[in-house]
Amino acid sequence: MTDRIRTLKLTSALVLGTLAMSQQALATEELNALVWCDHTDPALIEPFEKKFDVKVNLKEYEGTGAALAIVEQSQPGDWDVFVIDGVDVPRAIEADLLAPLPADELPTDDLFPALVMPENHTKDGEVYAISEKFGYNTISFNKAKVDPADLNDMSVLWSSDKYKGKIAIYDYYLPVMGMVAVGLGKETSGLTSDDLPAIKETLFKVKDNAKLVGEVVSSQTALATGEVDILVGGGEWVTAGLSADNPDLDWVLPKQGGMRWSQSIGVFKDSGKKELATEFVKYILSPEGQAKLATSSCYWAMPANAKAGSVLSDQQKTALRWDDQEAYIANSQLYPAPDAELDAEMQDAWTEMLQH
Amino acid sequence: MKMAGGAQSRRIDLGPWAFVAPALLWTLAFFVVPFLVMVVVSLWERVGTKLVASWTFANYLKFFERGHFFEAMINSLEVTAIVTLLSILLAYPFAWIIAEKVPQRWQRIALVLAILPFWTSYVVRSYSWLLVLANNGVVNQALLGIGLVDEPLDLANSRTATVIGFVHFFVMLLTLTIYANLVQLSPNYRKAAADLGAGPFRIFWHVILPLTLPGIMVGAFLTFVLCIGDYITPQVLGGNNELLMPQVIMLQIGRRADFPTASALAILLMIVVTVAYLGFARWIRLERA
Numbered sequence: 141m142t143d144r145i146r147t148l149k150l151t152s153a154l155v156l157g158t159l160a161m162s163q164q165a166l167a168t169e170e171l172n173a174l175v176w177c178d179h180t181d182p183a184l185i186e187p188f189e190k191k192f193d194v195k196v197n198l199k200e201y202e203g204t205g206a207a208l209a210i211v212e213q214s215q216p217g218d219w220d221v222f223v224i225d226g227v228d229v230p231r232a233i234e235a236d237l238l239a240p241l242p243a244d245e246l247p248t249d250d251l252f253p254a255l256v257m258p259e260n261h262t263k264d265g266e267v268y269a270i271s272e273k274f275g276y277n278t279i280s281f282n283k284a285k286v287d288p289a290d291l292n293d294m295s296v297l298w299s300s301d302k303y304k305g306k307i308a309i310y311d312y313y314l315p316v317m318g319m320v321a322v323g324l325g326k327e328t329s330g331l332t333s334d335d336l337p338a339i340k341e342t343l344f345k346v347k348d349n350a351k352l353v354g355e356v357v358s359s360q361t362a363l364a365t366g367e368v369d370i371l372v373g374g375g376e377w378v379t380a381g382l383s384a385d386n387p388d389l390d391w392v393l394p395k396q397g398g399m400r401w402s403q404s405i406g407v408f409k410d411s412g413k414k415e416l417a418t419e420f421v422k423y424i425l426s427p428e429g430q431a432k433l434a435t436s437s438c439y440w441a442m443p444a445n446a447k448a449g450s451v452l453s454d455q456q457k458t459a460l461r462w463d464d465q466e467a468y469i470a471n472s473q474l475y476p477a478p479d480a481e482l483d484a485e486m487q488d489a490w491t492e493m494l495q496h
Numbered sequence: 497m498k499m500a501g502g503a504q505s506r507r508i509d510l511g512p513w514a515f516v517a518p519a520l521l522w523t524l525a526f527f528v529v530p531f532l533v534m535v536v537v538s539l540w541e542r543v544g545t546k547l548v549a550s551w552t553f554a555n556y557l558k559f560f561e562r563g564h565f566f567e568a569m570i571n572s573l574e575v576t577a578i579v580t581l582l583s584i585l586l587a588y589p590f591a592w593i594i595a596e597k598v599p600q601r602w603q604r605i606a607l608v609l610a611i612l613p614f615w616t617s618y619v620v621r622s623y624s625w626l627l628v629l630a631n632n633g634v635v636n637q638a639l640l641g642i643g644l645v646d647e648p649l650d651l652a653n654s655r656t657a658t659v660i661g662f663v664h665f666f667v668m669l670l671t672l673t674i675y676a677n678l679v680q681l682s683p684n685y686r687k688a689a690a691d692l693g694a695g696p697f698r699i700f701w702h703v704i705l706p707l708t709l710p711g712i713m714v715g716a717f718l719t720f721v722l723c724i725g726d727y728i729t730p731q732v733l734g735g736n737n738e739l740l741m742p743q744v745i746m747l748q749i750g751r752r753a754d755f756p757t758a759s760a761l762a763i764l765l766m767i768v769v770t771v772a773y774l775g776f777a778r779w780i781r782l783e784r785a
């Protein structure tokens with residue numbers, strides 16, 4: 141009899157425990173975010189998950205074209221949060237993908253002025269996205285092996301073979317093709333199909349001098365291990381995280397300028413969890429969220445919110461070149477923002493360059 | 497009687513079907529249906545960011561119109577051929593030593609030792625090769641150390657690195673298939689050939705090698721199939737200095753979300769593998785005959 145009672149108690153405890161866990165599981169909401177890889181750092185996401193008892197599902201993508209296609213091929217409501225290149229926000233607004241954000245709850249006044257970008261983020265008086273992070277695609281290099289003065293002129297990458305075999309190219313067509321365009325004296329905002337032949341020809345010359353074309357990890361590894369001495373398309377996002385271990389890794393904005401990238405964050409119009417998604421946006425834009433995003437394990441870059449400076453350490457700010465941002469912003473252009481047709485042509489040119 | 501006999505034969509016929517039904521259903525659900533979906537999608541179009549359900553061979557024509565697609569197939573075939581040939585040349589003596597020279601009680605241990613490195617992750621192993629072959633990696637440091645070269649060789653991020661990464665993997669596979677073939681051979685073949693006056697080389701060339709061709713061909717075919725469809729090794733070790741077919745397919749999916757073109761390219765790759773299968777199967781059958 142005692143055994144039966146003990147068995148009954150144990151069974152009841154197990155059943156109740158399972159039910160309690162099920163309830164907890166049911167209580168935990170899920171938020172689906174389409175992001176760049178810097179948002180996948182647990183140090184960034186976990187504080188939000190704990191605070192709101194939510195599981196944030198993160199889907200990484202590369203390139204706005206791919207992101208828009210993923211959204212197009214998903215069901216309405218599948219996605220809640222969208223991290224997108226700043227120059228591409230108007231495309232997302234035009235496609236009616238984004239919901240208006242509560243402007244009075246966003247720290248817009250705390251952003252670096254150049255990052256407010258109302259022409260990109262606002263339409264008909266409504267704010268649809270807000271900048272969260274920015275940086276530069278320019279030239280990273282090992283100053284123990286390369287004369288920094290050489291890299292003040294970007295054309296050394298294609299007009300000379302001084303660094304042949306010691307160059308890596310970051311495998312992302314928009315910034316690198318934009319960089320080459322800037323190097324050829326073009327405005328990235330006005331690129332057309334007619335500009336592509338010259339850009340492609342120059343890219344081929346850079347490829348002739350290159351040892352490899354690699355994505356984020358490969359290109360960082362190549363520079364860090366000494367496999368190459370120069371990374372085309374690099375910037376603080378490559379070297380800032382590595383500079384503590386290797387102070388020789390540096391980056392430069394050549395006299396022609398470089399690409400300034402910025403990421404924006406918004407909430408999908410069809411999200412069924414707009415309030416929670418908005419809380420996520422507010423968390424990412426908070427000084428704490430911004431500091432974590434700026435020093436994310438995938439890549440470092442400047443936070444859009446200037447108040448993150450009070451959270452970042454001096455070493456982190458030095459690595460990010462916090463005090464030089466005004467000059468850098470003035471000498472940089474935004475990414476190209478091609479329409480679908482030009483985007484496809486640019487990708488074809490990029491694939492040809494890879495196969496060259 | 498006739499009816500009873502008919503009922504009995506139906507019972508006998510249904511039995512085997514019941515046994516194979518799970519495998520058939522599995523194949524249907526996870527191969528036939530996805531394959532048909534892929535065929536249908538390969539005939540669609542991507543217009544802007546949208547997939548348009550149409551019936552066009554435009555995605556297949558792209559393969560011939562765009563040089564970088566066609567070149568990717570040529571690169572894949574070249575790399576696969578080199579890898580298969582090198583793997584056979586390295587695996588055969590390895591398998592022969594294990595089968596002929598290692599005492600029988602140690603053979604199993606020798607085989608386990610041969611495949612031990614492959615218990616690590618495929619991706620980790622590829623990245624490890626990248627470090628080993630780097631300018632300041634073990635290989636170059638050793639070559640510099642013994643004075644064979646004055647400057648580090650450009651091994652990493654090249655076709656050479658891709659081939660080395662592949663061969664490292666497929667030598668193991670071919671060793672197993674060739675070893676399995678070798679140990680099945682009766683020693684009487686060798687004795688008979690020796691009695692007829694053949695020396696060790698003639699015994700190997702005219703007796704052992706032909707009898708182990710099925711093992712070589714089975715391993716070679718598996719190597720061909722796995723190598724031509726592999727994305728990780730060329731992506732990690734090749735440094736994007738040339739693209740192989742799986743990389744081009746992944747570019748269509750990951751960067752453009754162009755599933756129709758990716759499907760068409762994948763089907764073209766499958767056709768190449770099917771042709772290779774027909775070639776290998778016919779050859780093996782002829783040799784057996």
